[in-house]
Amino acid sequence: MNRLLGRIGRSDLRRHPVQTGLAVVGVAIAVAVVVAVDLANHSAREAMRVSLASVTGAATHQVVSGPDGLDERVYTRLRTELGFHAAAPVIEGGARLAEADTRRSLTLLGLDAFAEGPFQRPLGGTAGLGEAFNELLLGERAIALGSGEAERLGVTAGDALAVQVAGRRVSLEIVSVVDDPQDQARGLILADIATAQTLLDRHGRIDRIDLVADEAAVARLKAELGSGARIVPAAASAQSVLEMSRAFQINLTALSLLAVVVGAFLVFNTLSFLAVRRRATIGVLRAMGVQRGEILRQVLGDALLIGSVGTVIGLALGFGLAHALVGLVLQTVNDVYFSRAAGDLELSTLSLVAGIVVGVGGAVIAALAPAREAAATPPRAALSRSDLEQRAHSLARQATPAGIIVLVIGSALIAGSSGLVVAFAGLFAIILGAALLAPRFMLWLTALLRPLVRGRPLAGLVVEGAAASLSRTGVAVAALSVAVAAVIGVSIMIESFRTSVIDWLQGSLAADYYVTAPVAMDDGTADTVAGLSGVAFVSRSRFETVQTADGPIEIWALGLPNQREPELDLLAGEPAAAYAALAEDDAVLISEPFAARRDLEVGDTLALPVADDASPFEVAGIYRDYGSPTGVVLMRRPLYRALFDDEGLSGIGVHVDPSANAAASPDWQPVIERATADVPGARVTDNAAVFEQSLAIFDRTFAITEVLRWLAGLVAFVGVVSALMALHLDRQREFAVMRAIGFERRGLGFVVGGQSGLLGLAAGLWAIPLGLALAGLLVFVINRRAFGWTMGFELSALPLVEGVLLAVGASLLAALHPAWRAARQGIARGLKGE
Template sequence: MKIVTKAFLRYRLRRRSLSILQLLGIACGVAAVIGMGLSAQSALSSFGKAVEFLRGRSTHLMERPAGPMEEMVLAGLMKDPSVDYFAPVIDRRVRLADSDAIRVLGIDPFLDRTIRPEISRTYLAERAQRNKEDPFSFFTDDRSVLIDSNLASRLRVKPGDQFETSQGALKVVGTFPNPSGEPLILMDMLNAQRIFDLRGSIDRVDLIVNDEAAFRSRWEKGYRIESKRQRQETLTALLHAFKLNLQALSLLALFVGTFLIYNTAMFVVVSRRRDAGVLRSLGAGRYEIVAAFLTEIFCLGILGGALGAVFGYILSRFLTEIVGSTISTLYFFLRPSPQPWSLLTLVAGIALGCIASLLGSVAPLIELILTEPVKALRGRTAYRGGKRKAGKIALTGLGILCIAACFLLLSFYHVYVGYAGTFIFLLGVSLFTGLTVMLVAPALKWLFAKVGGVQGKLAVANIRKNMGRTAVAIAAFMVALSMSIGLGSMIDSFRHSLIWWMNSQLKGELYISTRGDVDVPEDFYKELKKVPGIGGIDTYRNVQITYRGMPTYITAINASILQQFAEFGWVRGGKENWEPVKRGSVIISESFSRRFNVKKGDTITINGTEGAIRFPVAAIFYDYTTEHGLIMMDRSIYIQHFKDRTINSLGIFVDPKYPDREKVIAEVKRLAHNRNLPVATRSELHGTILSVFDNTFAVTRSMRVLAIIVAFFGIAGALMTLFVERQREFGIYRALGFSVRQIAGMTLFEGIGMGLVSFLMSIGVGTALAMILIKVINLRSFNWTIFYHFTLDPYLLAGITAIAASIGASLYPIWKVYRTYPQIQIREE
């Protein structure tokens, strides 16, 4: 046994370049999962640190259901026996000169010292070190702030310096370490109230409560009370669908990698079949040979998995930045730090490599066990069965597709069921590869004969004759290309749906203060209403609430203005849906409807400042602003129930009958600039939204590229398998007068032929995958409808990728052809 194993492992040392190729293939499949897993772990870890740092020791927070609360509430909290400690907070954002929105916390350092002792210690330490002549500048100067040390380094400021923001210049009086990673500015609460025009108001109160039930019974009416655990769950829920899709993308790459590992195991069997036959003839047992093969394959799995863990760790550092940027754009600011290298990462990579290697080697080892010694000595086994065998395999694939269809139909139970159905679908269509090769071979043979003569004909014949080897590589490449087409088509369809939504719903000529860090003063809104030529102004207020324990949003708008100027995309009905909204009903987004199973005509209950309010649902509309759902109501109704007159932004609609449209726009811009309010035209706002959309799919594009790289190694491995199996055949070709260039050309045609078959299959499979992603996965994950829109770009990209990758994968086998002499190829040992 030991002698047999040593003989097998020595072969690896003699074929170092081939071993490296196979190790890289396994490593890429493992790296996809490790890299994505580490980046998601980094995001969640940083998120936990941020919540812990900002909430400190508080057990609960209390805030109004929407908008700021009256400062007078603090007097009542002082007398409440259920409250041990409390700290009022102003939680706002300012925008820097580089357009980044930075969080500002206005705190009372004395009340805050028990809730957030780290911040209080920082403040006291900085106060002791600041200039002695003005130790109280943090309180007396309403422009004095503490900023975290990372932000100070980025802005290149130190104590005593000033920096510009959307709220004017702020003076740095000290810095503090911030483990959360989120850029943070601290200032005295009274100063924050002055700067943000919140005199007499605060955003929330952080509390340490000793009796939750008693506290809720006294304060729950009119306020939203949330425990630390509930807050963590709420914020985690915001990331659930995003995290789930990251995991699915990495598993798709591993799915392609499993094909590759099968190819690698098959290559091991093929390249060592003659050695196995010799050892069997010399007395080695069948299972000794199998054990030796398993040892070799496990060694590949261990080394490939370890290499994949290293690659995955490097990949995670790139993906972590993309994931953090995407979360910051879509949900809340997050700047995750890459996970440190650990032994667990290495163990996970090795485990993945070994498990995938074991699964991929089952079929090749069964073939080895069933091969008699005499046949093994011949060095190759021809593919037998032709169309009949390919048809039987395709029938098996058809059965698997039926199972996949059942899973997809049952995906309404959970999106995991939809993902399982997607993987089963890809497995089922892979079994149609052999039949597809048989069907397209005549047309491909005619085409290659026209282009490459006899080498082209022989290449197609070799692909078909060796389908036991080529079909797996074609299937792997087909799945990778299908992923590229499916994801590309889904993204393009989503983009087209988003453009339709923007053109329907965001039809204002100008939008004022859309950045989220500057609210619009109500007197400015009244001032704009007097400008001649303005047909209507839509006021926009968006607040996050909790509905049935889940995060969602309320949006307050001017219903009569939107009825007149906007063209909402309604699931049912038209502009008549606005009439009940004016009288107190609400409309809900499609994602809210699906998420909470609320239909038109139902009633929803929301907590207002005076307690629970019941709102009838007048209609459902298409919306892509948030997958967590949106409740839209008229501004007058919102103010009535939530006592919040805040305006986040304004949409300006010019009267179509007014003769000088440009004059109106210029006047609005002038008035806004006088108030230091940012203004965006309709096209600028649409461009910003599309830019955000494109950036959110950076991770998806990375996984598409990785899947193509994995499949690239699959094609190269298949060609090397054919090369090893057919060395004697190559020798005969050259002995009959074939030049090295002709044989190399035949190898190139084989690679291109496999790529073309993969591409032809991926056209249909990729389109079907796009429909699954749009109609099942996205619908179950994000609860919104994406309208399929055909674009040629994903198919062209897949076609170019197929040809380029096939040619690239052929280079190493061609190089081996050039290095091998005819007398060595033809010799039988």
């Protein structure tokens, strides 16, 4: 009997290839999105891990100092006087290819090969370098590359490599290509530490000393190293970077789960129609003695078949989509979090397992409710259409309080916790609650329209048919409204963030021109620019990162003329008091993400490492900043110079006197470029160019979010076409009755299209409040907890109109084939069985 039931089920699927195919496509898209995002996230994490490990190796701790690094004599003392040999000096610097893709950045890593034995870096030590060790040690510009990086660059041992280092173009000689089968040295250029010091103009200085030491040895070294040096865990910086990117990856995963939710509704909807369509057959089978368990297994078996086929297709699609997404994810990581992250797609067994669980497991779970309902229906009731609709209306009434309860639970989860994962759980609960309320909303809408269609027979059939066929239409409206709401919510979130970033840029880009360089500038250069005729004043900035046991802290030291205050958007702290404290006391301003990550408020104390001690600073204010997800600590430059003995400048902001004669100097950029010509690699950028570059980075950052939004829209489109096509094909007998009582093809087409459009309109209208709720949660809760940013809520009519048009347009498109088929179907054939 089970084999016969299986044949009946598969035969039914074959008789309706379009509906079955759309169900398979819905599963495949949901699986593809989940697998692609998970593979892209896994590849990004692996690229970051490998990049971090390639420069850290097996080090357990690091000896660090201020922004200018360490005197190399500290390393000499560590090895000779203190007798600690598991130590290696390291110097790092940025390099860019001088030709080809100038955006491709590399890391110049200076090491002492004699000391590298315990650290197991991919290019470290004498073993890997082999005979090229002496050449690397003695060559003036000799470097080594990993085999994978050499292949990407198209070079081999003996070739020259032209790069930009410290603002200068230099030609490096590749003396060795080290075997690197796992590509751990991606993006690395290895040089002897003395060569790196020369190339980076860091004579006598190193960035850090890596150690392999237990806690007892660390405690002894801390006591003996003396002032000017600190020991921090080697994993602190790596962990900080991985933690920062974790929120971004959680957001991507959650957005992909929106597609899964919509896909689950799609499968549930399709299998609900499958159960409805087979209701008469199931009634006959039950009357013949087929047991409920056998009916249940038949429907679940069909769901398993649909889910399995869709999963296989989805895994293949997901792998292809992941190739495109991994580039977008890594670009975002490079722009925002970690400049060295680069890698290829890395396969993950867990990602594939997640896709199988979503596809196969989701299909079976989605089919469980309609399968149980079909199996539990008595034979006589199964043959009665009215009984089905009565049950559907009863379920809609019961779903209303259930939906309200789920909405309350979701809201409570969000309000009662501060965690990101819990916030997403609350968001999905709100989506489920809104879906449960969708059938009731459709009934309310048809009741509202009923007085408007009195005396209009065709319009009345449209409205009454939508309400009377709730078993067919309720789930379709719920699935479509959830999908469209996801599109609306993500669209509003992106637009809100973009508008907030634009407002922030317009307020924070105070200077007319900005001077930057790959090397530190000095006050003499700033004085030269400030002395140009027509320049009102210049701002002087120094950006440096100090290492702490809790990870790196970025410091912005800002120097302004007297009576000038920073042009910041203070979110906390009274501006006059905050700026007065910043100017006169040991006080700092911190950016909003920094305050969120460190749980700091105005008046709290922040400890910053100075020399070998930690100095306390009062938090005088918190300002808005979208430039760094890690956060920034702002202090006056005179205080910074006194603390860290660092006279360098990272940037100069040029403020032109608005009253200056424009005719005397029509273009300031070449004038400033001539004034800074002695600075290697100096670059002058005007306010508008900085604005455009910042928005370009923003758009690249949100490119993957846009892709996921369109994928969610595609799932929505497939869902509504599948649901409504199934609905109309299931009504072919009803359409034949309408033809038999005198309906013309035009009138029949009006009824079919009208009912389909009404369902799309109902779903689109219900998606508006749900989409606004999702947008509000994404803007005010999710992004705040993930990144520490607050932003405005930019509400425009365009995303709402697009959502409604998507729902109505897809609904009308779904009606074309059933209307064409109903108009051409023979009346006698359609009434067969009546």
